[in-house]
Amino acid sequence: MTGPDLNYLWARLGLIERRVREVVAARRAADPQPDDPYRGLYVTPDDVDRILASPAKSWAATRDDDPASAELDALAAAVPEPGPRLLRLTEDFGLTALDLELLLVAMAPDVDVRFEPLYGYLNDDVTRRRPTTGLALELCGVPAAGDGRFRFAAGAPLVAGGLLEVQEPERPALSRTLRVPDRVVAHLLGNDDIDPHIARLARLDHADPRPPDVLAKRIGAALDTGIRLVHLTGAEGAMQVATDALAVGGRRALILDAGELAGEPEPLPVLPALVREARLHRAGIVFGPLEALEREQARLLRAIVASAAGIPLFLHGSRSWDPAWSRQAPVSIRVAAPKPEQRARAWREALAAAGDAAAVPESALVDALTRYRLDADQVVRAASVATQLATLDARPVGLDDLRAGVRAQNGAGLERLARRITPAVHWDDLVLPEPTHRHLAELSMRARHRDLVLGDWRMRPGGGRGRGVIALFAGESGTGKTMSAEVVAADLGMDLYVVDLSTVVDKYVGETEKNLERIFTEAVGVNGVLLFDEADAIFGKRSQVKDAHDRYANVESAFLLQRMETFDGIAILTTNLRANLDDAFTRRLDVIADFPMPGPEQRQALWDRCLGSAIPRAEDLDLAFCAERFGLAGGSIRSCAITAAYLAAEAGRPVGMDELITSVRQEYGKLGRLVLESEFGQWAAER
Numbered sequence: 001m002t003g004p005d006l007n008y009l010w011a012r013l014g015l016i017e018r019r020v021r022e023v024v025a026a027r028r029a030a031d032p033q034p035d036d037p038y039r040g041l042y043v044t045p046d047d048v049d050r051i052l053a054s055p056a057k058s059w060a061a062t063r064d065d066d067p068a069s070a071e072l073d074a075l076a077a078a079v080p081e082p083g084p085r086l087l088r089l090t091e092d093f094g095l096t097a098l099d100l101e102l103l104l105v106a107m108a109p110d111v112d113v114r115f116e117p118l119y120g121y122l123n124d125d126v127t128r129r130r131p132t133t134g135l136a137l138e139l140c141g142v143p144a145a146g147d148g149r150f151r152f153a154a155g156a157p158l159v160a161g162g163l164l165e166v167q168e169p170e171r172p173a174l175s176r177t178l179r180v181p182d183r184v185v186a187h188l189l190g191n192d193d194i195d196p197h198i199a200r201l202a203r204l205d206h207a208d209p210r211p212p213d214v215l216a217k218r219i220g221a222a223l224d225t226g227i228r229l230v231h232l233t234g235a236e237g238a239m240q241v242a243t244d245a246l247a248v249g250g251r252r253a254l255i256l257d258a259g260e261l262a263g264e265p266e267p268l269p270v271l272p273a274l275v276r277e278a279r280l281h282r283a284g285i286v287f288g289p290l291e292a293l294e295r296e297q298a299r300l301l302r303a304i305v306a307s308a309a310g311i312p313l314f315l316h317g318s319r320s321w322d323p324a325w326s327r328q329a330p331v332s333i334r335v336a337a338p339k340p341e342q343r344a345r346a347w348r349e350a351l352a353a354a355g356d357a358a359a360v361p362e363s364a365l366v367d368a369l370t371r372y373r374l375d376a377d378q379v380v381r382a383a384s385v386a387t388q389l390a391t392l393d394a395r396p397v398g399l400d401d402l403r404a405g406v407r408a409q410n411g412a413g414l415e416r417l418a419r420r421i422t423p424a425v426h427w428d429d430l431v432l433p434e435p436t437h438r439h440l441a442e443l444s445m446r447a448r449h450r451d452l453v454l455g456d457w458r459m460r461p462g463g464g465r466g467r468g469v470i471a472l473f474a475g476e477s478g479t480g481k482t483m484s485a486e487v488v489a490a491d492l493g494m495d496l497y498v499v500d501l502s503t504v505v506d507k508y509v510g511e512t513e514k515n516l517e518r519i520f521t522e523a524v525g526v527n528g529v530l531l532f533d534e535a536d537a538i539f540g541k542r543s544q545v546k547d548a549h550d551r552y553a554n555v556e557s558a559f560l561l562q563r564m565e566t567f568d569g570i571a572i573l574t575t576n577l578r579a580n581l582d583d584a585f586t587r588r589l590d591v592i593a594d595f596p597m598p599g600p601e602q603r604q605a606l607w608d609r610c611l612g613s614a615i616p617r618a619e620d621l622d623l624a625f626c627a628e629r630f631g632l633a634g635g636s637i638r639s640c641a642i643t644a645a646y647l648a649a650e651a652g653r654p655v656g657m658d659e660l661i662t663s664v665r666q667e668y669g670k671l672g673r674l675v676l677e678s679e680f681g682q683w684a685a686e687r
Helices: 003-030 045-053 069-077 085-092 097-111 115-122 133-139 147-152 182-188 214-224 238-248 258-262 268-280 295-307 340-353 362-369 376-392 399-407 434-456 481-492 511-524 548-566 583-587 600-611 623-629 634-651 657-671 682-686
Strands: 202-204 229-233 252-257 283-288 313-317 331-334 418-421 469-475 495-499 528-532 570-575 591-595
Touching (some): 003 069, 003 097, 003 115, 003 133, 085 182, 182 268, 229 238, 238 283, 238 313, 238 376, 252 268, 258 283, 258 295, 268 283, 295 313, 340 376, 376 399, 434 591, 469 481, 481 495, 481 528, 548 583
Parallel strands (some): 229 313, 229 331, 252 283, 469 591, 528 570
């Protein structure tokens, strides 16, 4: 707070001190027993004289005459723009001149302790060291039975705005105590820290040097015409548009997290403090995402809209506007997803703010970040994580650090419904036929460029269609479907989320659809790849309706068909039998990759990969023989390799054919296959 601003505040409080002196003098002149030793219990007239004789501690000593209006105007004019906080408070909260005087009377004990005993003396009760409503009116020269008493009503600007608390409601109206909240006093004294009671729920945005885009300029201009309620829909960029639009009109943004507020045991009592904080900073409120609110919490949303009357309020999220949320019709605007270059710019700025100019080349930065959907806050946090990871190794930020930072922003909501896997395999770890490799590469390519092709180029227009990419991996168990999904996720720099069907399928009608909807909703807000393993369990063919079970099963399939059409994420379905999937699902698939049983050459490569380079190998190890004789899938070969490693460890020797043959016999037993001696050749005789 500037010196001129404080000077103006002290001058106004000096007027209050002068009035207190006058009222004290009048009380003493009319007191028939001024020397009564019990008068006031602890404060006697001598004490009052001593207090009045002491110099002021917070402002200059009171002069013989009150400052003239011209002098107050001069003090106010000396304060740099936007002027004294006291006068800004009057404008922002709609206060009258009397309101301002009453506020100063109530605030005086918070800035000068001399007022406490004086107010106790005037209240004729030294235990009540704050002004009452009656005393405040008297000090302002307003009759107690006049209109001034209604300035303390619940709907009056001082009380409704949270600037003044009228305490002790059980007392008569004129005996109730007045108190100014600490946050208001701190604001008038120059403190701009957000109220600690709401700091966990909201934050003020930082000044953004970037020029606003066209949409933000349009909305900012509309705010100047009186529009106060704006609804922005869009998974990304909506919050940034809101803050930029407020900045166009010279306002800051108080960003309120819907999930945090909804998680409060009693959220409604917090709203007045939030609205007061916005007014104190001349800010608008940005509230969202709305999908974080449950349907039954619509009452909370209505309360926010009602409380923020007169303040620019931006609601954002993926939900459409519900007229039940407010009687006031909002301006509802669809926010387009940011362009790749906008996302790259946001990353560069976030990395620079985190203390590291990214070492990632420009082209790689754009390509790597195009597939991620993060809002402005998530980009800042991800950049911070990436910078810290690089700092640990004393190196510049790299692409892997950025991807790790993105994965760190994935919420835990989807993990309650799916198993999260951080990919640890890459393309070199796959042993697949060339056509399958090609289809996997196509899936990764579609995921990288879907915003450009499906969004900018409008290759999937109309009908509420999403921008998702959906693939089917079909093949027998153990042929590498899940591992391939993990490789695709690693190539995209994302986590893999494997849906647990036990958390999805429910015997009660409609519950399976609800569980699937939760999964799809959570997946949209997560930068990950969704894997439905054994998908034919829930994506199976519709059947002819013969009874109620068939009807509800078909309803479930119909729901999935519609939901897959509008899905915005990346999903992979796996099945052991492609023919079990409904043809309507197949039409909605972008990529279909078949995973055949491996041939001899592929099996030999699999044996070699599964054994690895660290394990010691015996001279008699013949992987070509194993690949030629044993028709096993990749998953079974891995199981055999692990079993052989355990056997070798127990025997204290390198892995040899004896261990491999034993492990293959055990695997045949698990698979229910016959052990033919001719299949094992010379090794069968040795066993």
